[in-house]
Amino acid sequence: MKEFDLINRFFKNRGHQRKDVIMGIGDDAAITKIPNKQCLAVTTDTLVNGVHFLPETPAEAVAYKAVAVNLSDLAAMGAEPAWISLSLSLPSTDAVWLDDFTKGLFELSQYYSVQLIGGDTVRGTLAVTITAQGFVPIDSALTRSGAKPGDWIYVTGTLGDAGAGLEILKGELQASSEDAEYLIHRHQYPSPRVLAGTALRRSASACIDISDGLLADIQHILDNSECGALINVEKLPISDPLNRVVSTDQAIDLALAAGDDYELIFTVAEDYKSKVETAFTSFNVNATCIGQITGATGKIDLRCNDKPFAHSGQRGYQHFDAS
Amino acid sequence: MKEFDLINRFFKNRGHQRKDVIMGIGDDAAITKIPNKQCLAVTTDTLVNGVHFLPETPAEAVAYKAVAVNLSDLAAMGAEPAWISLSLSLPSTDAVWLDDFTKGLFELSQYYSVQLIGGDTVRGTLAVTITAQGFVPIDSALTRSGAKPGDWIYVTGTLGDAGAGLEILKGELQASSEDAEYLIHRHQYPSPRVLAGTALRRSASACIDISDGLLADIQHILDNSECGALINVEKLPISDPLNRVVSTDQAIDLALAAGDDYELIFTVAEDYKSKVETAFTSFNVNATCIGQITGATGKIDLRCNDKPFAHSGQRGYQHFDAS
Numbered sequence: 001m002k003e004f005d006l007i008n009r010f011f012k013n014r015g016h017q018r019k020d021v022i023m024g025i026g027d028d029a030a031i032t033k034i035p036n037k038q039c040l041a042v043t044t045d046t047l048v049n050g051v052h053f054l055p056e057t058p059a060e061a062v063a064y065k066a067v068a069v070n071l072s073d074l075a076a077m078g079a080e081p082a083w084i085s086l087s088l089s090l091p092s093t094d095a096v097w098l099d100d101f102t103k104g105l106f107e108l109s110q111y112y113s114v115q116l117i118g119g120d121t122v123r124g125t126l127a128v129t130i131t132a133q134g135f136v137p138i139d140s141a142l143t144r145s146g147a148k149p150g151d152w153i154y155v156t157g158t159l160g161d162a163g164a165g166l167e168i169l170k171g172e173l174q175a176s177s178e179d180a181e182y183l184i185h186r187h188q189y190p191s192p193r194v195l196a197g198t199a200l201r202r203s204a205s206a207c208i209d210i211s212d213g214l215l216a217d218i219q220h221i222l223d224n225s226e227c228g229a230l231i232n233v234e235k236l237p238i239s240d241p242l243n244r245v246v247s248t249d250q251a252i253d254l255a256l257a258a259g260d261d262y263e264l265i266f267t268v269a270e271d272y273k274s275k276v277e278t279a280f281t282s283f284n285v286n287a288t289c290i291g292q293i294t295g296a297t298g299k300i301d302l303r304c305n306d307k308p309f310a311h312s313g314q315r316g317y318q319h320f321d322a323s
Numbered sequence: 324m325k326e327f328d329l330i331n332r333f334f335k336n337r338g339h340q341r342k343d344v345i346m347g348i349g350d351d352a353a354i355t356k357i358p359n360k361q362c363l364a365v366t367t368d369t370l371v372n373g374v375h376f377l378p379e380t381p382a383e384a385v386a387y388k389a390v391a392v393n394l395s396d397l398a399a400m401g402a403e404p405a406w407i408s409l410s411l412s413l414p415s416t417d418a419v420w421l422d423d424f425t426k427g428l429f430e431l432s433q434y435y436s437v438q439l440i441g442g443d444t445v446r447g448t449l450a451v452t453i454t455a456q457g458f459v460p461i462d463s464a465l466t467r468s469g470a471k472p473g474d475w476i477y478v479t480g481t482l483g484d485a486g487a488g489l490e491i492l493k494g495e496l497q498a499s500s501e502d503a504e505y506l507i508h509r510h511q512y513p514s515p516r517v518l519a520g521t522a523l524r525r526s527a528s529a530c531i532d533i534s535d536g537l538l539a540d541i542q543h544i545l546d547n548s549e550c551g552a553l554i555n556v557e558k559l560p561i562s563d564p565l566n567r568v569v570s571t572d573q574a575i576d577l578a579l580a581a582g583d584d585y586e587l588i589f590t591v592a593e594d595y596k597s598k599v600e601t602a603f604t605s606f607n608v609n610a611t612c613i614g615q616i617t618g619a620t621g622k623i624d625l626r627c628n629d630k631p632f633a634h635s636g637q638r639g640y641q642h643f644d645a646s
Contacts, residue, residue, distance in 0.1 A: 022362060023466065026547075028399035028531060029366035029457075031464045034357055039345060042440060043352035044408040044454060048447040076351035085367040087410070087452040117365060124371040124450055129410040129443070131367060131454040134352075141354045143346065208351060224349075 001093040003121055010098050011086070011116060015106035018115045021083065030117035032083060038135040041079035045069045049126035053188075054169055059097045061188035062128060063104035068190045069211065070132035071112060072262040075197030076209040078142040079134035081112050086119035087129040112194055142200055142207035142266070147225035151205050151267040151293040154276070156193045156285050158239040159214060160251055161186035163258020168245075179241040186239075190262035196285050200266055203276045207266040213259040215300060215311070221267065228296030233304045233311075237288040256302075256311055267293055324416040326444055333421050334409070334439060338429035341438045344406065353440035355406060361458040364402035368392045372449035376511075377492055382420045384511035385451060386427035391513045392534065393455035394435060395585040398520030399532040401465040402457035404435050409442035410452040435517055465523060465530035465589070470548035474528050474590040474616040477599070479516045479608050481562040482537060483574055484509035486581020491568075502564040509562075513585035519608050523589055526599045530589040536582035538623060538634070544590065551619030556627045556634075560611040579625075579634055590616055 001009075012025045023031040034040055047053055047066050067084060074081050086105070109116060114132070165187030167173035168180050175183065193209070200207060206221045214236075218229055236255040243251060268276050280287040294301065302309040324332075335348045346354040357363055370389050372378055390407060397404050409428070432439060437455070488510030490496035491503050498506065516532070523530060529544045537559075541552055559578040566574060589610075591599050603610040617624065625632040 023464065027466050027468075028396040029364040029402065029455075031400065031459065032363045032365065033461075034363060036359075040355045040357060040363070041352040042355065042406070042408060042454075042456070044410050044442045044452075046410045046412065046443045046445045046447075046452070048412060048445050051446050073351040077354065079352065083365070085365060085454055087367050087369045089369065089371060089450060119367045120369045120452070122369045122371050122450075123374050125448050127412060127445075127447055127450065129367075129369070129452045131365075131408055132352075133365070136354065138356075141346065143350050 006093055006121055010102050014102065016110045016113050016115050018082065018113065021115050021117055024115065024117050032117065034135060037138055039138055039141065041074050041077045041134045041136050041141065042131065043070055043073035044129065044131045045073065046127060046129040057188065059100035060104035063101045064108050064189050066128040066130050067105060067108045068192045068262060070130045071192035071194055072190065072209040074132055074134040075192050075194045076142065076207050076264055077136060078140060078197045078201040078207065079136040080198055081114045081132055081134040081194060083115050083117045083133045084109060085117055085131045088119065088121050089124035089127040090121065091123070091126060137201070140201045142197065142204050144206055144208050144221045144224040147206035147221050147227055147267040147293045148269065149227055149293050149295040151269050152273055152289050153229060153231065153265065153267055153291040153293060154287045154289050155214070155237060155263050155265050156196050156287050157261070157263040158237045158242070159210070159261050159263060160242050160254030160258055161239050162190060162260035163254040164242050164245060166260065173245060175245040179245050182241045183245070187260060190260065192262060193264045193285060195283050196264055196287070199279050200276070203268060203272040203279070204266040205269055207264055210261040210263050210265060211259055213257040214265065215256050216259070218265050218300065221265065222298050222300070226297050228294040228299040228301065229291055230294050230301045230303060231291035233302055233309050235288060235290045237286065253311065329416055329444055333425050337425065339433045339436050339438050341405065341436065344438050344440055347438065347440050355440065357458060360461055362461055362464065364397050364400045364457045364459050364464065365454065366393055366396035367452065367454045368396065369450060369452040380511065382423035383427035386424045387431050387512050389451040389453050390428060390431045391515045391585060393453045394515035394517055395513065395532040397455055397457040398515050398517045399465065399530050399587055400459060401463060401520045401524040401530065402459040403521055404437045404455055404457040404517060406438050406440045406456045407432060408440060408454045411442065411444050412447035412450040413444065414446070414449060460524070463524045465520065465527055467529055467531050467544045467547035470529035470544050470550055470590040470616045471592065472550055472616050472618040474592050475596055475612050476552060476554065476588065476590055476614040476616060477610045477612050478537070478560060478586050478588050479519050479610050480584070480586040481560045481565070482533070482584050482586060483565050483577030483581055484562050485513060485583035486577040487565050487568060489583065496568060498568040502568050505564045506568070510583060513583065515585060516587045516608060518606050519587055519603070519610070522602050523599070526591060526595045526602070527589040528592055530587055533584040533586050533588060534582055536580040537588065538579050539582070541588050541623065544588065545621050545623070549620050551617040551622040551624065552614055553617050553624045553626060554614035556625055556632050558611060558613045560609065576634065
């Protein structure tokens with residue numbers, strides 16, 4: 001199949017079509033409009049076969065996750081997603097695989113009213129690069145640098161599920177078929193917290209999404225905000241399935257360090273605490289207060305029921321740990 | 324080297340810094356502003372080692388070309404480039420290679436006042452994906468669909484040089500060291516016709532850049548504009564070095580089909596012909612009239628000194644010719 005045929009068959013005029021896209025797939029570049037008084041948020045993430053997903057991962061999950069991790073980055077900025085561009089590197093053109101891939105791609109983008117506006121298809125090892133763009137009102141973007149001592153630390157959803165799902169897929173962890181299905185789904189089909197991100201625009205002092213693990217990612221907030229964190233590990237939100245398949249200590253380890261959760265960590269000043277909690281009850285995402293920002297610059301103080309807690313696990317996924 | 328160290332050392336706060344970038348590298352997404360009454364032009368291109376460039380290509384040239392082909396797409400829309408995002412897939416972190424790579428990346432982006440605003444670095448086979456963004460005034464984008472019978476067909480610069488440069492690199496063509504240097508440089512360091520593209524905004528009826536070859540690329544204009552083309556091959560602009568290293572017939576073949584030139588093909592209505600020619604004399608890019616749009620939908624009529632010309636070569640590079 002030639003590149004143009006492939007694009008026409010699988011990508012052109014498919015999925016959600018937006019009015020702010022003046023020209024989508026089919027010219028040298030897409031042409032789009034952004035609303036008045038809005039800034040543009042832009043993020044790029046690449047998933048490589050065998051590095052970011054297991055080789056036997058269904059094509060639908062590969063596409064879904066590639067979109068999700070990018071929308072999660074926009075969510076962490078408080079941005080509303082609008083458009084994605086896709087670069088797809090494929091060893092060969094496999095129509096069945098591409099049908100599955102586009103199913104995952106358009107399912108998630110349709111849900112968030114996001115349009116695929118362009119991209120590239122190349123021959124190479126399987127890898128998916130997505131650039132996602134969205135809008136955020138001027139001066140409203142959530143950053144990593146606004147946390148202050150005394151702010152409360154929250155996370156959305158539950159943590160550690162994705163890490164357990166990966167261990168199950170690799171045969172390193174046993175679970176009932178129901179729990180396995182739940183945890184694997186959390187690993188393969190993460191939910192970007194788009195609504196939570198936009199709701200936090202005027203309430204959170206800092207925000208980041210959890211891709212590399214809670215400890216690794218909160219560290220970015222601490223480094224950029226020049227502060228520390230006290231985390232009460234007994235408050236970490238753990239799902240029932242995760243509680244059933246691992247011990248409490250293992251669940252805490254996964255929650256702290258496994259990554260791939262794509263939940264948001266955010267900080268909230270005391271004055272905004274009740275506003276945020278009220279807002280979160282109005283849509284279907286839980287937010288759990290897990291600790292507080294401190295003045296101990298760069299330091300994370302882990303406590304379990306007010307006693308020091310020793311975490312021996314590795315701190316987050318490192319993309320280039322050897323060289 | 325860890326990913327964050329790699330980004331901090333080689334990419335963060337380097338190259339041109341723009342005032343419209345509110346937040347560049349270092350958060351979950353970049354935040355930028357676009358000017359009033361401007362649309363956004365967005366394009367993505369990926370270069371894969373061994374597919375889009377020879378394995379021994381200098382890192383500087385890989386980066387330069389990856390930026391150039393994207394800026395060329397923006398130029399073909401009449402857009403002024405502003406920001407690029409980079410996804411870099413590397414088998415390992417090689418500081419010498421990365422130094423050379425960033426030299427090429429920042430040289431070209433600095434020249435066009437373009438800022439690197441984000442991206443991703445992953446472990447994998449060597450591949451470079453760039454998403455480039457730029458501005459074009461509302462209703463001013465150059466498309467493939469506006470050509471009309473009678474419009475004149477122009478190309479910028481000279482054609483076929485890049486194809487000859489590739490043949491020299493592959494040992495398939497001999498040339499003096501001076502000519503070889505020129506032609507290889509044209510292959511490895513293409514010049515995106517940014518100024519030409521913006522100058523054509525209100526004058527050209529259609530425009531595309533030549534990546535796959537003149538015949539393959541003009542065909543997109545013909546298909547989208549529902550018209551045909553008469554091309555006078557004796558008028559194709561051929562550089563002196565190319566004329567010295569190949570026969571006239573070979574030069575025409577390269578000009579028609581080799582691709583990788585990243586010159587612009589554009590069409591101009593009779594009423595705008597003198598305006599365009601005057602404009603092009605004011606900056607240092609040649610534009611040559613090579614033929615005229617016809618009513619023979621989808622058909623290309625090649626003539627040499629008014630006689631039919633048979634072109635036996637392949638029509639442009641096909642990215643997925645086998646499956």
